[in-house]
Amino acid sequence: MIEVQNINEEPLPTTSDDLFKVLKSLDIHYKLYEHEPVFTVAESEALDRDIEGTPCRNLFVRDKKKRSFLIVVANETAVDLKKTQDLLECGRLSFGSAERLWQMLGIRPGSVNPFTVLNDAEHKVQVVLDGVIMRSSLMNVHPMDNAMTISLAPEDLMRFLEHSGHEPIVLDF
Numbered sequence: 001m002i003e004v005q006n007i008n009e010e011p012l013p014t015t016s017d018d019l020f021k022v023l024k025s026l027d028i029h030y031k032l033y034e035h036e037p038v039f040t041v042a043e044s045e046a047l048d049r050d051i052e053g054t055p056c057r058n059l060f061v062r063d064k065k066k067r068s069f070l071i072v073v074a075n076e077t078a079v080d081l082k083k084t085q086d087l088l089e090c091g092r093l094s095f096g097s098a099e100r101l102w103q104m105l106g107i108r109p110g111s112v113n114p115f116t117v118l119n120d121a122e123h124k125v126q127v128v129l130d131g132v133i134m135r136s137s138l139m140n141v142h143p144m145d146n147a148m149t150i151s152l153a154p155e156d157l158m159r160f161l162e163h164s165g166h167e168p169i170v171l172d173f
Contacts, residue, residue, distance in 0.1 A: 008108065010102070012106060012107065012144060013106040013119050014106060014115075014116070014118045014119055014144060015144060015145075016143045016144045016145045016148060018118075018144075019115050019118070019143050019144050020143070022118065022160070022163070023160070026156075026159060026160060026163055028152060028156040028159060028160060029152065029153075029156065030143075030150040030151060030152040030156070031052075031150065031151045031152075032143070032148060032149075032150050033047075033050075033051050033148065033149045033150070033151070034147060034148050035047050035147060035148070035149065036147065037110070037145075037146045037147040038110075038146055038147075039109075039110035039146060040110075041055075041057050041075050044075075047149070048075065048140070051140050051149055051151060052138055052151060053136065053137070053138030053139055053140040053151040054074050054075075054132065054133050054136040054138065054139050054140060055074070055075045055140045056072055056073065056074060056075065056130075056133055056139055056140060056141050057072075057073060057074075057075050058070060058071065058072050058073075058112040058113055058114065058141075059071040059073070059079060059095070060095065060096040060100075060101050060104075060105065060112055061081065061084075061093045061094060061095055061096060062093070062094065062096050062100070063085065063088075063090040063091035063092060063093055063094075064091035064092050065090070065091050067090060067091075067126065068096060068100070068104055068124055068125045068126070069088065069090075069093070069125065069126045069127075069128050070105065070112070070114065070116070070117065070125050070126070070127050070128065071084070071128045071130075072113075072114050072127065072128070072129050072130060072133065072141070073130035073132070073133065073173060074130055074132040074133050074136070074139075076132070077130050077132055077173050078173065079173055080173075081093040081094075083173075084128075084171075084173065087171050087173075088126075088128065088169070088171075104119075104120060104124060104125055105117070105119050105120060105125060106119030107119070107144065110146045111142050111144060111145060111146040112142075113141045113142045113143065113144065114127060114129075114141060114157060114160075114161070115141070115143060115144060115160065116144070117161065117164045117166045118164055120164075120166070123165055123166060125166070126166075126168075126169065127161060127166050127167075127168040127169070128168065128169045128170075128171060129154075129157075129168045129169070129170045129171070130170075130171065130172075130173055131170055131171060131172040131173075132172075132173075133154055134154045134170050135154075136154060137153065138151045138152065138153060138154075139151070139152060139153075139154050139157065141157075
């Protein structure tokens with residue numbers, strides 16, 4: 001487990017370059033876009049218009065039994081945590097703290113992405129994918145850095161998740 005000191009000063013355990021090497025080794029094709037850092041969906045709206053594909057956002061939540069979930073949804077998908085906990089058949093969901101996010105996925109708020117499961121060697125985080133993005137031809141996510149976006153096919157994300165040992169749940173929210 002990654003020790004928490006000052007998460008804003010700690011180097012990322014997996015950098016974008018590290019991720020790109022993994023994607024290359026898996027023969028996963030993507031298109032890279034570099035831009036000003038964005039921290040919220042609202043900040044990324046103008047950027048999203050210029051990038052082909054479904055823009056995604058990520059929610060890091062946990063239930064009262066301390067089970068953690070990384071929910072990856074299309075920006076347009078409304079997520080009701082109460083309904084989501086019923087879909088996942090888990091306890092009451094709440095957002096995970098920045099410290100827990102760092103400990104479990106080795107990433108800071110604003111840069112969360114599905115590739116962070118590379119840092120979850122113990123497989124303590126369940127990945128949940130939105131059916132909307134899985135039916136898209138391309139999806140857009142940050143590659144460990146919120147000053148970059150990559151577009152890739154959802155089936156390539158599934159191949160990556162399989163490589164990481166994380167079997168995702170696909171839900172229609």
